[in-house]
Amino acid sequence: MLGAIEAGGTKFVLAVGPAPDRLVARHVIPTRAPAETLAEAAAWFAAQGGVSALGIGSFGPLELDRQSPKWGHITTTPKPGWADCDIAGFFAGVLGVPVGFDTDVNAAAIAEHAAARRPGGSLAYLTIGTGIGGGVVLEGRPVHGIAHPEIGHIYPRRHPQDANFAGICPHHGDCLEGLASGPAILARWGRPLSELPTDHPAHAIIADYIAQACYTLFATVAVGEVVIGGGVAQTPGLIERVAERARALDAGYLPGGKRHAVIRPRLDGDSGIVGAMMLAEAAART
Amino acid sequence: MLGAIEAGGTKFVLAVGPAPDRLVARHVIPTRAPAETLAEAAAWFAAQGGVSALGIGSFGPLELDRQSPKWGHITTTPKPGWADCDIAGFFAGVLGVPVGFDTDVNAAAIAEHAAARRPGGSLAYLTIGTGIGGGVVLEGRPVHGIAHPEIGHIYPRRHPQDANFAGICPHHGDCLEGLASGPAILARWGRPLSELPTDHPAHAIIADYIAQACYTLFATVAVGEVVIGGGVAQTPGLIERVAERARALDAGYLPGGKRHAVIRPRLDGDSGIVGAMMLAEAAART
Numbered sequence: 365m366l367g368a369i370e371a372g373g374t375k376f377v378l379a380v381g382p383a384p385d386r387l388v389a390r391h392v393i394p395t396r397a398p399a400e401t402l403a404e405a406a407a408w409f410a411a412q413g414g415v416s417a418l419g420i421g422s423f424g425p426l427e428l429d430r431q432s433p434k435w436g437h438i439t440t441t442p443k444p445g446w447a448d449c450d451i452a453g454f455f456a457g458v459l460g461v462p463v464g465f466d467t468d469v470n471a472a473a474i475a476e477h478a479a480a481r482r483p484g485g486s487l488a489y490l491t492i493g494t495g496i497g498g499g500v501v502l503e504g505r506p507v508h509g510i511a512h513p514e515i516g517h518i519y520p521r522r523h524p525q526d527a528n529f530a531g532i533c534p535h536h537g538d539c540l541e542g543l544a545s546g547p548a549i550l551a552r553w554g555r556p557l558s559e560l561p562t563d564h565p566a567h568a569i570i571a572d573y574i575a576q577a578c579y580t581l582f583a584t585v586a587v588g589e590v591v592i593g594g595g596v597a598q599t600p601g602l603i604e605r606v607a608e609r610a611r612a613l614d615a616g617y618l619p620g621g622k623r624h625a626v627i628r629p630r631l632d633g634d635s636g637i638v639g640a641m642m643l644a645e646a647a648a649r650t
Numbered sequence: 651m652l653g654a655i656e657a658g659g660t661k662f663v664l665a666v667g668p669a670p671d672r673l674v675a676r677h678v679i680p681t682r683a684p685a686e687t688l689a690e691a692a693a694w695f696a697a698q699g700g701v702s703a704l705g706i707g708s709f710g711p712l713e714l715d716r717q718s719p720k721w722g723h724i725t726t727t728p729k730p731g732w733a734d735c736d737i738a739g740f741f742a743g744v745l746g747v748p749v750g751f752d753t754d755v756n757a758a759a760i761a762e763h764a765a766a767r768r769p770g771g772s773l774a775y776l777t778i779g780t781g782i783g784g785g786v787v788l789e790g791r792p793v794h795g796i797a798h799p800e801i802g803h804i805y806p807r808r809h810p811q812d813a814n815f816a817g818i819c820p821h822h823g824d825c826l827e828g829l830a831s832g833p834a835i836l837a838r839w840g841r842p843l844s845e846l847p848t849d850h851p852a853h854a855i856i857a858d859y860i861a862q863a864c865y866t867l868f869a870t871v872a873v874g875e876v877v878i879g880g881g882v883a884q885t886p887g888l889i890e891r892v893a894e895r896a897r898a899l900d901a902g903y904l905p906g907g908k909r910h911a912v913i914r915p916r917l918d919g920d921s922g923i924v925g926a927m928m929l930a931e932a933a934a935r936t
Contacts, residue, residue, distance in 0.1 A: 427905075440905070486795040498870075500870070503793075503794065503795070505789075507871050510872050510909055511904070513869070514903070514904055515869060518870065521807050521808070536903065580870065583801060584866065584867060585793050586795025613805065615822055617822065619712070619797035620796040
């Protein structure tokens with residue numbers, strides 16, 4: 365049996381199953397201090413009869429360099445208690461099994477790539493919610509570079525109808541996350557995007573910022589699809605607006621542009637946990 | 651003997667040598683219509699005694715999908731006569747040898763990756779000249795995605811002291827190439843950047859646009875280095891300004907940020923032709 369954890373800032377999703385697409389049990393626990401959260405997760409896996417390998421897709425930033433002594437750690441997060449937490453090492457020790465480890469969004473991108481059934485394909489997964497994050501799969505492989513993608517922190521051009529909002533990112537002010545995340549929407553309009561009238565300018569403004577991220581991914585590394593999940597992305601009509609705006613930004617120029625797509629997750633809300641199962645499967649093979 | 655072509659819009663650089671870092675002869679011909687340019691190049695290789703494999707790093711856009719019947723073609727370029735030119739097929743036919751084929755900037759990125767002597771490293775190569783292009787190597791592999799990078803066409807934020815220039819890109823107006831290429835600099839200031847006084851605001855404006863591209867590459871795919879070549883990049887002090895501005899945009903946030911670098915090419919002006927030699931070497935092995 366494979367085990368998987370989708371480790372988020374507010375909840376941990378746990379699952380077990382014989383294969384990534386066959387989850388036979390699932391459990392959600394609230395994220396508290398590391399010691400109690402990790403112990404509760406380990407106890408749940410033990411109660412399922414144990415696992416032969418574990419995959420973890422985690423909030424970050426993470427150390428993913430296998431050569432580093434800090435591999436498997438959450439690194440510099442401002443989340444109290446979690447900085448420098450050796451999450452992969454904890455489970456490797458307590459469960460005694462191989463552990464696969466990547467960002468939550470790379471895990472989701474890996475799962476969406478598999479679900480697309482185009483081996484060797486290239487896509488990005490963006491989550492637009494409490495924060496904005498992105499994972500990238502290029503020619504079938506998750507991208508790490510020298511660390512991992514942090515697409516939420518690129519700087520989109522300011523929308524002309526949104527010139528006076530300073531943005532809420534503590535590091536960058538008006539980066540993508542500072543402008544288009546759920547809390548950024550609440551900060552200037554007082555309600556979630558899905559509760560604003562369909563003729564409210566917020567819809568075009570937020571779609572424009574997300575579309576700029578999509579176009580940037582098409583232009584910089586030529587992904588074919590951008591898959592968009594997360595709470596804000598549930599807003600009716602948003603994905604269609606983003607797709608239309610991204611096409612306008614391209615203006616028919618980019619090679620491969622006819623195959624560009626901006627879509628909802630094929631796995632609905634399961635991209636992250638299925639991706640973590642795939643990390644477990646890969647860890648079991650090594 | 652390996653052969654290499656760096657195929658540019660104004661000139662073709664041709665070279666032969668027993669290994670990528672050992673060029674024993676080199677020749678430059680002006681780019682004219684495809685038939686005469688390609689025939690002259692083929693004649694030069696024949697005069698060198700022939701080659702066992704050829705690598706081509708070409709201006710684009712290109713078809714790089716090995717499954718496509720159009721593999722090896724320049725596709726939609728506005729350059730008269732060159733659209734739909736089967737450049738790789740021409741040389742495969744006339745020379746009867748294996749041909750490696752990639753963008754000029756991916757070739758340069760491959761060569762700079764090798765010159766950095768960090769196998770599995772991640773970097774981007776930007777050329778800032780008549781146009782702006784970029785190649786990307788991630789974890790040791792050149793990036794193609796579903797086509798190839800076109801980093802010159804991302805949209806940087808407009809600099810506050812450069813608000814009134816519309817940009818010169820025929821597709822996007824004020825994309826990076828439309829704002830920061832050599833012709834864009836000439837269009838609004840009448841002289842190349844290197845001939846403007848050191849206290850002219852153009853230096854900070856152009857550095858800001860290029861720095862946004864660097865930061866975008868750090869944030870989206872976590873390259874460790876951005877190597878910047880091309881005519882505009884020769885301007886004294888520019889690379890240092892770009893590096894400083896890219897650090898300011900990061901604001902200490904990105905994982906791996908301490909290892910970020912913005913640098914001149916290790917191979918000076920030879921990145922492209924050496925990269926094309928490496929494409930030949932790889933083609934000879936397959």
